Amino acid sequence: MEFIKQFVFSFFGTIGASILFSIPRDSIIVSGTVGALGWMTYTAILGRYSSPVAGTFFGALAVGIIGELLARHLKKPATVFIIPGIIPLVPGAGMYYTMLALIEKRFLDAANIGTETLFIAVAISIGIVISSSLSRSIKRVQNKAQ
Amino acid sequence: MNEIDEKKEVKRLLILAVLAGRIMLKNGAETYRVEDMIIRICKSRKNIKYVEAFVTPTGIFVSLEHGEDVVSYLQRINTIKIDLNKINMVNDFSRQFVESDMEIEEAIEKLKKIDDIDNYNNITKFLFGGIIAAFFSLLFGGSFLDFLASFFTGIMVVIVSTKLNELGITFFINNFSGAAVASLLSILFVRIGLGANPDKIIIGSIMSLVPGVAITNAIRDTMSGDFVSGLSRGMEAIITALSIAFGVGMILKIYFKGLI
Incomplete structure (x- = not known):
């Protein structure tokens, strides 16, 4: 039940983001699903290993890989799926709690949460790096084979 | 076609490529995609020997060699507003343009239309x-x-x-x-x-x-x-x-x- 709830919430959240980014109309549902799958990967890893950084990494990796595959399949730029897809993973909450700790003068907490927020952002980047460089090398190999 | 007409045509082609690049870039495309597209558009027509595009998030620089001449174009980009739909449409358009014999004037018209579309109000x-x-x-x-x-x-x-x-x-x-x-x-x-x-x-x-x-x-x-x-x-x-x-x-x- 909790899983279904999380899926639905992240699905609609991603759809909202994709409309703000003015995504093509025929890709709205697809990009919502990509975002929800990324978030589900995140929660699955988080529940098992209780590490938000690892969870975000695998979430972003999932979004990247699915996005690249769909891009090839539907003949659209990969960013159409990846940009809305990573929005649920972006550490908005981390940013908020870091700022809150700073304002309440809990500097130790601020350092802790801030570092984690930074690592989460880096984890998103690395997830996308790996998926996009994978897709590039696959493309190169395919071009050579032709 | 005589030489002067051909020169004009090459210039129009360059303007078209930069216009397409500008629409993509100011709607939030990655720079390598814009560079790729400009080069593909330029190479698809006439006997252009050499094209080089350098794109940063704030500007586009293209120069191409045609016959004895080198033509270049510099375009400054100021505002960035995210619109993935336009990126997608220009991407499709460039593929279409490269694969067909579309007239350059017609292509510029098409691009301007794409630029005016508002996907969601x-x-x-x-x-x-x-x-x-x-x-x-x-x-x-x-x-x-x-x-x-x-x-x-x-x-x-x-x-x-x-x-x-x-x-x-x-x-x-x-x-x-x-x-x-x-x-x-x-x-x-x-x-x-x-x-x-x-x-x-x-x-x-x-x-x-x-x-x-x-x-x-x-x-x-x-x-x-x-x-x-x-x-x-x-x-x-x-x-x-x-x-x-x-x-x-x-x-x-x-x-x-x-x-x-």
Whole structure:
């Protein structure tokens, strides 16, 4: 039940983001699903290993890989799926709690949460790096084979 | 075709390529994609021996060699507004242009039409801004009342940031005000009893401001060897995140001092 709830919430959240980014109309549902799958990967890893950084990494990796595959399949730029897809993973909450700790003068907490927020952002980047460089090398190999 | 006509034609082709590049770049495409496309468009026509394009998030430089001449074009890009639909359409268009014998004038007309399309009107965008905020506050553990409060807060945040963007105000002030409005409204909503957790409402409402595009493009540019673009977009992401944090922080500080 909790899983279904999380899926639905992240699905609609991603759809909202994709409309703000003015995504093509025929890709709205697809990009919502990509975002929800990324978030589900995140929660699955988080529940098992209780590490938000690892969870975000695998979430972003999932979004990247699915996005690249769909891009090839539907003949659209990969960013159409990846940009809305990573929005649920972006550490908005981390940013908020870091700022809150700073304002309440809990500097130790601020350092802790801030570092984690930074690592989460880096984890998103690395997830996308790996998926996009994978897709590039696959493309190169395919071009050579032709 | 005589020589002068051909020269004119080459110039029109260059203008077309740069126009296509400009539309893509100012709607948030990665720089390597823009470079690829400009080169493909230029190489698809006439006997152009050599094309080189250098694109950064703030400008496009193209030069091509045709016969004895070298022609170049420089285009400055000022505002960036994210519109993935236009990127997609120009991408399709360039594929179509390269594969067919489309007249250059017709192609320029088509591009101008693409530039004028508005995929969703403002009201839809405002509504979905509310939906982002509402569902993310639920996702981070908010209650049903928080859902309602962040729906209205999210709408206000998107309205404020869109209007400021239309006035041409820098993205720092833009995000700063968006975040400030988010926290101010959340505190007020909780005070009148609509919503229980101000933190969940604020987190949901700032999700429409977070620099997702800048992060994604910074990484993708860097990975394709465009370090200048990667750095400048990375900087954009960091500054955006800071401005959001400052906006939230300012209001929270005032709140804790007991002034609201």
